[in-house]
Amino acid sequence: xxxxxxxxxxxxxxxxxxxxxxxxxxxxxxxxxxxxxxxxxxxxxxxxxxxxxxxxxxxxxxxxxxxxxxxxxxxxxxxxxxxxxxxxxxxxxxxxxxxxxxxxxxxxxxxxxxxxxxxxxxxxxxxxxxxxxxxxxxxxxxxxxxxxxxxxxxxxxxxxxxxxxxxxxxxxxxxxxxxxxxxxxxxxxxxxxxxxxxxxxxxxxxxxxxxxxxxxxxxxxxxxxxxxxxxxxxxxxxxxxxxxxxxxxxxxxxxxxxxxxxxxxxxxxxxxxxxxxxxxxxxxxxxxxxxxxxxxxxxxxxxxxxxxxxxxxxxxxxxxxxxxxxxxxxxxxxxxxxxxxxxxxxxxxxxxxxxxxxxxxxxxxxxxxxxxxxxxxxxxxxxxxxxxxxxxxxxxxxxxxxxxxxxxxxxxxxxxxxxxxxxxxxxxxxxxxxxxxxxxx
Amino acid sequence: xxxxxxxxxxxxxxxxxxxxxxxxxxxxxxxxxxxxxxxxxxxxxxxxxxxxxxxxxxxxxxxxxxxxxxxxxxxxxxxxxxxxxxxxxxxxxxxxxxxxxxxxxxxxxxxxxxxxxxxxxxxxxxxxxxxxxxxxxxxxxxxxxxxxxxxxxxxxxxxxxxxxxxxxxxxxxxxxxxxxxxxxxxxxxxxxxxxxxxxxxxxxxxxxxxxxxxxxxxxxxxxxxxxxxxxxxxxxxxxxxxxxxxxxxxxxxxxxxxxxxxxxxxxxxxxxxxxxxxxxxxxxxxxxxxxxxxxxxxxxxxxxxxxxxxxxxxxxxxxx
Numbered sequence: 109x110x111x112x113x114x115x116x117x118x119x120x121x122x123x124x125x126x127x128x129x130x131x132x133x134x135x136x137x138x139x140x141x142x143x144x145x146x147x148x149x150x151x152x153x154x155x156x157x158x159x160x161x162x163x164x165x166x167x168x169x170x171x172x173x174x175x176x177x178x179x180x181x182x183x184x185x186x187x188x189x190x191x192x193x194x195x196x197x198x199x200x201x202x203x204x205x206x207x208x209x210x211x212x213x214x215x216x217x218x219x220x221x222x223x224x225x226x227x228x229x230x231x232x233x234x235x236x237x238x239x240x241x242x243x244x245x246x247x248x249x250x251x252x253x254x255x256x257x258x259x260x261x262x263x264x265x266x267x268x269x270x271x272x273x274x275x276x277x278x279x280x281x282x283x284x285x286x287x288x289x290x291x292x293x294x295x296x297x298x299x300x301x302x303x304x305x306x307x308x309x310x311x312x313x314x315x316x317x318x319x320x321x322x323x324x325x326x327x328x329x330x331x332x333x334x335x336x337x338x339x340x341x342x343x344x345x346x347x348x349x350x351x352x353x354x355x356x357x358x359x360x361x362x363x364x365x366x367x368x369x370x371x372x373x374x375x376x377x378x379x380x381x382x383x384x385x386x387x388x389x390x391x392x393x394x395x396x397x398x399x400x401x402x403x404x405x406x407x408x409x410x411x412x413x414x415x416x417x418x419x420x421x422x423x424x425x426x427x428x429x430x431x432x433x434x435x436x437x438x439x440x441x442x443x444x445x446x447x448x449x450x451x452x453x454x455x456x457x458x459x460x461x462x463x464x465x466x467x468x469x470x471x472x473x474x475x476x477x478x479x480x481x482x483x484x485x486x487x488x489x490x491x492x493x494x495x496x497x498x499x500x501x502x503x504x505x506x507x508x509x510x511x512x513x514x515x516x517x518x519x520x521x522x523x524x525x526x527x528x529x530x531x532x533x534x535x536x537x538x539x540x541x542x543x544x545x546x547x548x549x
Numbered sequence: 550x551x552x553x554x555x556x557x558x559x560x561x562x563x564x565x566x567x568x569x570x571x572x573x574x575x576x577x578x579x580x581x582x583x584x585x586x587x588x589x590x591x592x593x594x595x596x597x598x599x600x601x602x603x604x605x606x607x608x609x610x611x612x613x614x615x616x617x618x619x620x621x622x623x624x625x626x627x628x629x630x631x632x633x634x635x636x637x638x639x640x641x642x643x644x645x646x647x648x649x650x651x652x653x654x655x656x657x658x659x660x661x662x663x664x665x666x667x668x669x670x671x672x673x674x675x676x677x678x679x680x681x682x683x684x685x686x687x688x689x690x691x692x693x694x695x696x697x698x699x700x701x702x703x704x705x706x707x708x709x710x711x712x713x714x715x716x717x718x719x720x721x722x723x724x725x726x727x728x729x730x731x732x733x734x735x736x737x738x739x740x741x742x743x744x745x746x747x748x749x750x751x752x753x754x755x756x757x758x759x760x761x762x763x764x765x766x767x768x769x770x771x772x773x774x775x776x777x778x779x780x781x782x783x784x785x786x787x788x789x790x791x792x793x794x795x796x797x798x799x800x801x802x803x804x805x806x807x808x809x810x811x812x813x814x815x816x817x818x819x820x821x822x823x824x825x826x827x828x829x830x831x832x833x834x835x836x837x838x839x840x841x842x843x844x845x846x847x848x849x850x851x852x853x854x855x856x857x858x859x860x861x862x863x864x865x866x867x868x869x
Contacts, residue, residue: 308755309569311669311692311731316756380554380567381670425648425678427671429691 110152111135112527117157117488119143121164122461123468123477132162134484137527142478153529155522157488161456164464164476165197165485165523166441169287169365170341170413172434173199173230175221176214177206182418182505188227190438190504192531195487195520196414198468198475199227200287203235204262210235210246212254219255229485229525231257231471233287236275242266245275249282257471258339260287263388267293269326276336285470286338290323290348291315291389300429302390306375313429315390317345324348328355331362339470340364342415344389345396349403356408363470364408366400367415368444369435369510371453373397377510383424383431384510387415401453404462411466412459414441418506436506439497443516446491450517456491484527493519554676562861564676564685567694568735576739580704582857583850589626599860600629603660607633608650609688610666615824615848616688616698620663623855632659647671648678655680661863662686669693669728684862686855692726698823699732701854703740705847706778709819713737717744717775719814720763721804722782722831723753725793729823730782731761738762748772749804752793769804773813781806781822784831797830807833811841819843 114132119142121127130143133151140146168191174182191199201218203209209218215232222230234251236259238244248259259279266272279286299315301307307314324340328351331338340352343366352364369387374394378385385391403409417434424431445459454462464487468476475485495501497511523531555570557563562575589595605624609617617633624631636650645653651662661684664672669691676685689695710716718737724730724747737745745763747754759765766772773779784800794800806820820832820842828834837844 303756305757305760308757309731309761311690311694311728313669313692314756381673422646425646425674427647427666427668427674427690429668429670 110527111150112153112155112484112524112529113149113151114155114157114162114486114488117160117162119162119478120457120460121478122457123164123465124479126478127457132478132486134486134524134527137484139478139480139482139484141480155488159492160488160490160521162486162488163460164478165487165525166195166463167198167467167471167473167476168196168414168416168438168441169200169339169411169467169470170202170367171199171416171438172202172204172418174418175205176217181420181423184221184225184227186503186505187416187418187438188222188225188230192227192523192525193503193520194438194441195489195523196438196441197485197487197523197525197530198229198231198473200257200471201230201232202262203233203260204240204264208235208239209233209251209256210238210240212247212250215251215254215256227525227530231255233257234259236261236279236286237266237271240264242268242271245278248279248284252282252284258285258287260289260341263289263291265291265293265296265323269330272327273330273334276330276334276338280334280336283337286336287341288327288338289341289389290320290327290343292319292323295319295322300386300390300433301378302375302392304375304393306379310380317347317392317396320345320389321347321351324351328360328362331355331360335361338362341413342367342370342389343400343409344370345392346399349399349408353403353408363410365411365413366404366409368412368437368441369415370400371397371404371412371448372444373510378428381428382510383426383428384435384508384512386424386428386431386433387435388433401448405454405458410462410470412441412445412462414438418504419508421507424508434508435510436504436508438504439502440509440511440516442489442520443518446518484524486522486524487520488522489518489520491518493517495519554673561864562858565696565858565862566672566676566685566687568696568699568732568739571739573739573741576700576703576736579700579854579857579861580707582861583704583853586853586856587850595626596628597626598628600624600627600863603629603863604658605629605631605661605663605859606654606659607631607663607688608636608654608665609634610636610664610671611689612637613665613688615851616665619848619851620688620855623852623859626852627856627860629859647674651675651679655683659683661859663688665689667691686858686862689728692728692731694732695728695823696732696736697851697855697858698729699736700858701847701851702733702780702821702823703736704850704854705821705843706819708846708850709843710777713740713742716742716777717746718742718778718780719746719748719772719776720780720782721748721769721772721806723784723788724749724758724782725753725755726785726788727782733780734761734763746772746776750794753788769806769810770813773810776814777818779806779811779814779818779820781820781832783823783825784827801830805829805831805833806836808835808839811836821847824848
């Protein structure tokens with residue numbers, strides 16, 4: 109296999125507390141050395157990373173690729189290309205595919221689709237309950253053996269707490285991580301916007317933050333009761349951050365994340381009825397956004413997920429409450445993270461850790477670092493490169509992003525997955541990678 | 550802020566979707582033009598040729614009698630050709646999307662859509678996606694807005710009370726689900742009413758309702774003090790099944806407007822209701838039919854106000 113030399117970039121590897129200019133050496137799909145050139149190293153490919161940042165490939169804990177079942181919205185091919193161009197090398201797939209990931213056969217189908225798309229590092233999250241209906245447990249152990257990395261109920265609430273308790277106990281028996289997006293079904297009441305000033309003014313069916321915090325509080329109690337390992341996903345409000353902070357302080361074995369758009373947008377952005385901002389959980393208030401930012405900076409929130417949900421055009425064409433929720437987000441993850449750094453919310457090292465090392469820890473994967481010996485998942489990006497979100501630069505089949513047309517700063521130039529270059533910004537018109545022959549550049 | 554979708558670059562009305570984003574001058578202009586049409590309705594020939602040759606389509610995705618009829622009459626009195634479509638029995642029930650319905654009607658060279666739809670934001674959506682020469686009038690969308698109803702109520706209030714700046718107005722009932730209430734509150738504040746007060750149990754008030762520019766009371770007796778104008782809202786029966794209220798009778802006991810309760814308001818207070826009335830639920834028949842009620846005046850004024858708004862929205866192609 110190829111030997112690759114990533115030359116003279118600013119290496120930021122939070123797991124190993126590295127932040128310095130240097131080289132990364134890759135052979136046989138693995139990192140073999142950082143900084144010191146190994147003896148007899150003969151690179152086939154040299155990547156000049158001068159003025160660029162070299163960091164671990166990003167790991168996303170909540171993605172939807174729409175296959176199987178909804179390939180008119182997106183496909184593995186389109187979305188893995190988007191992920192690769194965004195520096196994302198590992199994806200966790202939510203179980204609400206059609207059919208639901210509740211049998212080993214569906215998990216295996218996903219593995220197959222991933223291989224076919226030449227993007228093998230896709231980990232299905234198994235359904236916590238059959239068909240996500242919240243009534244019967246899924247075959248979690250079989251699903252784990254079929255390659256599922258965790259269990260969860262996607263956006264469906266488990267209404268019956270006894271069933272949630274048993275699902276958590278069963279998951280804990282098999283040392284499975286439960287991924288939980290807290291949302292009380294009844295309090296959510298089929299809303300589409302945050303219960304606050306904007307929903308009141310525009311007469312939109314609304315979701316109070318208590319729909320999230322009450323479900324979160326209940327689940328935290330069940331963590332205490334069952335000893336289950338739980339990761340809380342896509343938190344959206346101030347009191348959720350406070351609750352996670354308290355739970356961690358108390359010593360509960362929990363982690364939590366926030367979707368990138370929640371750190372940048374608020375309920376005001378939906379005015380008057382822009383369906384590109386229709387997302388669940390809904391965009392909340394400026395105060396909530398500030399708490400989420402602080403939660404990330406202070407470590408209460410461990411990682412940032414993309415919560416990528418590509419849609420076809422029709423899904424967003426309609427009166428706001430009738431449109432489908434979700435944003436196509438993979439390709440804006442890096443520039444929006446860098447924006448948090450520019451705004452002094454987090455350091456660059458924290459931002460990279462929140463996208464790589466921290467989610468790897470949550471999944472207990474040997475990833476998210478540039479440690480010699482581990483799989484060479486690497487992202488090289490230019491933090492200063494301006495680009496416009498437009499059809500020329502966009503790879504996802506879902507163009508449902510509120511950032512469409514905007515100029516963003518920061519773009520990935522190379523993505524390596526297990527030592528294979530899966531994206532390079534320097535592409536010829538036919539789209540093939542032009543390597544720099546050794547000795548040049 | 551609401552984009553200026555509703556106004557053309559000269560600040561004139563293009564669509565009429567919501568009161569928000571308009572201004573006092575424009576509202577006053579609507580009222581003044583409606584005034585000029587009022588005299589006309591007494592004449593033998595009740596027509597003016599302002600919209601002659603124009604085609605107006607009433608697109609009603611929700612049932613309505615009063616609003617649809619007055620829009621239809623208003624269009625006819627402006628000499629427009631009118632087509633009223635009840636969409637609940639039309640192609641939408643066969644699965645056609647809202648946008649496809651609009652595109653198909655556009656292809657028939659219409660000039661204006663009057664839209665009633667059960668989902669908040671539907672009229673905005675149509676205005677954003679329709680051909681540029683077409684005007685859209687919102688005849689009620691979900692729980693968002695019903696701006697022509699608000700304007701006809703402002704017209705009725707001005708006819709009787711003249712000056713808004715001294716008025717205290719109470720809106721009573723299901724504010725949470727009411728597009729009428731949202732539009733009335735905006736219009737009253739824009740026209741400078743001294744106070745807008747909402748009176749309802751907490752279950753029928755939206756979160757942070759005070760941000761709409763109202764004072765809040767949960768008690769009808771206390772809330773009616775010093776009130777010049779009472780606007781009653783219809784209480785839908787399904788509010789009981791969704792546990793917002795225990796029973797119609799308890800609601801009537803707490804928030805129903807009776808002759809006794811009416812005495813708490815100012816002696817010359819007027820009673821309004823956008824209809825249809827639930828007698829014995831939100832209002833006693835003796836009040837609904839009593840001397841202080843202006844309910845039927847509201848209905849008559851609906852024609853003039855809708856004529857004014859339709860004429861203004863089409864004015865770039867003619868003059869008023």
